[in-house]
Amino acid sequence: MSKNKVTQGLLLTLVLMLVLAGCGGGKNNNATNAANGGNTPATDATANEQKVTINMMHLWPAGVSAQQNKLVNQIIDQYQTDHPNVTIKEEVLDNEQYKNKLKVLSASNELPDVGITWAAGFMEPYVKGGLFAPIDDIKDGTLLKDKFVAGTTEAYAIDGKTYALPIELNxxxxxxxxxxxxxxxxxxxxxxxxxxxxxxxxxxxxxxxxxxxxxxxxxxxxxxxxxxxxxxxxxxxxxxxxxxxxxxxxxxxxxxxxxxxxxxxxxxxxxxxxxxxxxxxxxxxxxxxxxxxxxxxxxxxxxxxxxxxxxxxxxxxxxxxxxxxxxxxxxxxxxxGPGVGLFVAESSKVKEEAKAFVEYFVSKWGEDSVTTAGVIPATKVDTTKTELPQLYVDLLNELSKASSITxxxxxxxxxxxxxxxxxxxxxxxxxxxxxxxxxxxxxxxxxxxx
Amino acid sequence: MEKVMSNKLVIALYVLPSLLLIMGIIYMPIVLTGYYGLNEWNGIGEMTFIGLENYKHLIQDSTFWSSAFHSFELALFSGISLIGYLLIALVLSGKIKGANLLRKIYLVPMLLSSVAIAQLWMKIYHPTNGVLNSLLMSLGVDNPPAWLAEPSIVLLALFVPIIWQYAGFYILIYYAALKNIPESLMEAARIDGANPWQIATRIKLPLMSEVIKVTIVLSVVGSLKYFDLIYVMTDGGPNGASEVMASYMYHKAFRSFDFGYGSAIGFFLLLVCLVATYLIRKATASKETIQYS
Amino acid sequence: MKVATAPGYNSGRVNERKILQGTGYTLMYLGLILVALVQIFPLVWLLIFSLKNNQEIFNMAPFSIPAHPHWENYVNVWTNGNIAQYFVNSVLITAIALALTVLLASFVTYAVTRMRWKGRSFVLGLFMVGLMIPVHSTLIPLFSLFLKLHLTDSPISIILSYVAFNLPTTIMILLGFYYALPKEVEEAAIIDGCSVNTMFFRIILPMTSSVLATTAIINMIYNWNEFIFVNTFISSDKYKTLTVGVQNFIGQYTTDWGAIGATLMISILPILIVFLLLSDRIVEGIAAGSVKG
CATH class of the missing domain: 3.40.190.10 (Periplasmic binding protein-like II)
Known part of the structure; x- marks a missing residue:
């Protein structure tokens, strides 16, 4: 009788331990990555730099046929090839789930390094709570200076500082x-x-x-x-x-x-x-x-x-x-107006790398998004260079002569x-x-x- | 016997792990929800302690009370529909041909996720080419209602899939309970000349009474905090006509960034459930627990 | 409704009562089959849905089969995203959480209903309160808890949440059945010198196997279809589950409904099979459970 009892107890413990052991593995890797990232405030990419992981949360899943998602992955792949020390770790959620998770993460100040936000009123609580980093420096940086359509970045500015860069204009x-x-x-x-x-x-x-x-x-x-x-x-x-x-x-x-x-x-x-x-x-x-x-x-x-x-x-x-x-x-x-934009988290341990990536992403997106994904970017589009369906050309022309966009x-x-x-x-x-x-x-x- | 069955060590071993788990994972959030409810907090950064302000607001918030009323209506409907589930379970547990197959088929819809169920019923309720309105129009109804857009009927239109969604759950429980009744009892009653109705009401139902009480609590509490299909199918609309307590809590906490107020609603909801459970237990309490002999 | 003897067609005696009974039977069967058809429709609908593209989903009547079934939806689902990985995760998380929940809940229910100690109804009450908190109130507290325990982005957080949140329901369901277990069995066992543990594993668990199958089915469905916790606590793709696969087809502005249908179809098959197997256990349960002391 008592032997049975012991056996059962042991069995249960064993099962529990297996479960815990089996699941614990992955977590440690992340911790290592984050720690590495935190130790190396790198600015430009050289081959022998330490590995950096940028966590990016967005809402363009790979499954939907719209080419938008392909473009995102193209940009990420290209960036990783250009910067071998950088890994972009994506997390994809649908619109509703994305907004919910952003909120839960914010309550614990655990935002991803790079993420999607909407303009103005939506982002205000996050900015007032000190969660988004000001990124005026990359807005006026080498890749993006004077590239934005007038009035688009203003929607992401609060008290004179810009906290996200738009990638769409509708x-x-x-x-x-x-x-x-x-x-x-x-x-x-x-x-x-x-x-x-x-x-x-x-x-x-x-x-x-x-x-x-x-x-x-x-x-x-x-x-x-x-x-x-x-x-x-x-x-x-x-x-x-x-x-x-x-x-x-x-x-x-x-x-x-x-x-x-x-x-x-x-x-x-x-x-x-x-x-x-x-x-x-x-x-x-x-x-x-x-x-x-x-x-x-x-x-x-x-x-x-x-x-x-x-x-x-x-x-x-x-x-x-x-x-x-x-x-x-x-x-x-x-x-x-501008649709979604990219923010960099104030609490990010790899803020500089994240900013560099956002700068690259926004400029690259601006070059390709109309032609490959049919998305009108917030950066200026040269319609003469690209072959676009008539409906696009007409609407881009309307956009350029718009008296105001509310x-x-x-x-x-x-x-x-x-x-x-x-x-x-x-x-x-x-x-x-x-x-x-x-x-x-x-x-x-x-x-x-x- | 007495000694064996009150062995403290065994009791601790059996109860403590689960108790600790729900203390950490359920009670910690409950306590924090109660605390958030006393604060003004948008979910980001600092909280401001405001005492019972949120609850004062809650008492005057007519939207909240109408959503609470909708939740009560749902609870009432779910409670009543238990009778239907019970009848189906009684029939299925009988010795009819194909009962086994029928039972399996009956329970299939409960496997579907809320996403699938919501999509299905949105197709059924579609105002122009939905299944229901196509049927009504072929029967000669000129202008069938837009089920999910009319504030006066939207709630009823939502109750149908909700009750249908949970049918499998309760039928399954009742079925298992019926199958658990020793056949010998029924056999004895039959020999005494009892008809099926008498067997059901005098033997089966009394023996299931504990299970039935439990399902009443489950269905009432489940209804009071119900969220899923309403969120997907109408999002509480139109004009709040299908808002329930849980969806209102979600809208306040996650959409309006009023996490303090949302938490107050959540906590209040918990209290309502608590009172409801207490009343149900009280109303259904029996002097003695019936046992198989 | 339920009649003790077999239907009368094999008996030679034809009297009025038999005829009436026969008609009653036919009507009942018609009714039962009709309901069965209604219940099987969602699955058929989902299959058809999964073979359409967006245009057809919104254009055609819900049950009309497209001229060119879009089997590529399945290819699309299978090749896009880590569906195989999600699948494995779903199976593991569901199974582990289910086993833990059913076992822990049995322990608790046993201790509460069969053993004698002070405060057992209070402890039972504690578990019941666990039913009452709306899930959205728990997300922010739980996330910060798991963060402190370094359990975010770990399947453990999901398993612990599933077990904790399913324990109250599972205990409630078991409760009704445990109350009805005959005391004599235990008395006999104790006279034979059984320890509580032996009695629990050797006698009580087998006796309750039909309700265990019931709770297992219910737990399985809940765990399998859950997504709010997965989305909130998990960020790595390698730990996500099948429900997240659905999101793979919800874009910023476009949603690929056909592919979602295919994902739902793929994800329902495993639980359908397990359900069919477990559901037989409910019936077998009585045979195995009719152990007499």
């Missing part, structure tokens, strides 16, 4: 299905009255005028932002978001009223408030909806993506958000205000709040944040 046109428009004798509208006519005609003919997946809420925000910009003018919207103005502005309230009007006209596909952006987009890709307002990151789907039939791609055109009669807006004013509201605002904005957008589209309530809630949220 504007949001309204894409439309030329075949559908032709069928109903419609022209791409330039004024809001014409636009409403288009909506009315399509709706009467059983076509969803606008594809929208508003479960994600920032999608509906684009519509509100444009209407606000066109009616109340660019400055009014910017000031209201910044807190120096107010969402009470009659123009901004009118913009909210116009959203209600569009909803009443059946302007959007059925059930939009319960559909994700992917599902909303599908309405446009299926030719069940006539128009789709979205950032230029969708361009590959309308030009180069081999999974989409050429027949459909040929039907896609775009127009600028129409001007509203008597409105203060300008047709060349866009909603968009950053997406949910990125611009601080996180808590941004959440109120997004919730209110969904409520406005769902007609659960009046335009006045919409304004009041915004005002409260912005005031609370400041």
């Amino acid at each position: 504007i949001s046109p309204i894409y439309y299905n030329k075949a559908i428009f032709e069928k109903y004798n419609l022209q791409a509208p330039t004024t809001y009255t014409e636009f409403k006519e288009v909506v009315k005609t399509l709706s009467e003919n059983g076509i969803a005028p606008i594809a929208l997946g508003n479960k994600d809420r920032w999608t509906g925000s684009l519509w509100y932002m444009y209407l606000a910009d066109r009616i109340a003018g660019n400055d009014t919207l910017k000031n209201a978001i910044a807190g120096s103005g107010s969402f009470d502005d009659p123009g901004l309230v009118q913009a909210a009223t116009e959203i209600e009007t569009l909803v009443d006209m059946n302007g959007f596909n059925k059930g939009f408030n319960g559909l994700s952006n992917d599902e909303g987009k599908a309405e446009f890709m299926n030719e069940k909806a006539g128009m789709y307002l979205m950032g230029t990151w969708e361009l590959p789907n309308f030009t180069t993506n081999p999974d989409i039939p050429q027949e459909f791609k040929d039907k896609v055109g775009f127009f600028k958000f129409p001007t509203v009669e008597n409105g203060k807006g300008n047709i060349d004013s866009w909603v968009g 950053l997406f509201a949910d990125v611009q605002m601080k996180p808590s205000a941004a959440q109120v904005h997004l919730d209110m957008i969904q409520a406005l589209f769902g007609k659960a709040v009046t335009p006045e309530q919409f304004a009041t809630k915004h005002k409260e949220a912005i005031e609370k944040g400041n």
